[in-house]
Amino acid sequence: MPVNVRIPTPLQSLTGNQALITAMGNSVGELISDLEQRFPGFKERLCDESGKLRRFVNVYVNQEDIRFLQGENTLLKDNDEVSIIPAIAGG
């Protein structure tokens, strides 16, 4: 399923400075694997050693937090919008 993924500035160094990319996956977990394959090192920035999403990064599917959906098992449809929003502290 091709989905649109919005990449936050802290992770754009891994995606060749692209802020918006199309990636593949039937679920959020598959999407992250696809991103890791295309942009090595991506998964480590999002997930810990056990594969769980790090507690300072939030992922939203169509503006809904996946922690309150099915987490990494949240299913995706064509053209879904996935946003990765990490904790930032600058001011």
Added chain:
Amino acid sequence: MSVFTEDQIRRYSRHILLPQVGGRRQRKLLAGRALVVGLGGLGSPASYYLTAAGVGTIGLIDGDVVDLSNLQRQILYTTDDIGKPKVERAAARLRALNPDLNFLPRRERVTPENAAALVEGFDVVIDALDNFEGRYALNEACVKAGIPLCHAAIYRLDGQATTILPGKTPCYRCLYPEPPPAGLMPTCRDAGLLGVVPAVMALIQATEAIKVLAGFGNLLAGQVLSYNAMDMHFQKVAVRRDPNCPVCAD
């Protein structure tokens, strides 16, 4: 009900004419007490606009002195202020804009130990800090005191904002149970930032604070507004309370 002076009627005429504000809500602003924590890239513009709007009491907290590198975005200060405490120069500049208001400057850094005392007595707090530890401490203090907290943060060209209503919306700890490990996210000094980006988010914070004090409009409650300056993309995502949050869970 207090009566406006002639000068106040003129100064706030554009607010008074606005149906959403009017004289009644302008009086609420003049009676309101807002605390701006941090007077850098976020706090400079935020405090400027709260002052312009006529928020009657404005607390100002910052422990730093003005540096030349601040002047790219921290518009409260001038070149002559370099080396001077930010909170003193901020109070002076804001008083010049609106001498009718009551400014309460405190030269302090926010810590878990002092946060509760710093926020006491205010009606709304603006989180304009630049570090995670201070933000978590401020969040906890505001949640415990039941004070709305207008949060924003930036990194390079990205910004985020949300308004935390204790007991009703997710708090900052609900959103981000843990900060990134030290060293993973470079500071602004090392990473750089586009100077206008904190100003965009600061004005969103000031807008939220004005709405909280005056009691109108819809807040960013239960939502995070995310902004990217490269393509001017704004979006709002829904956020929920964590039932196991160590700070705000019932």
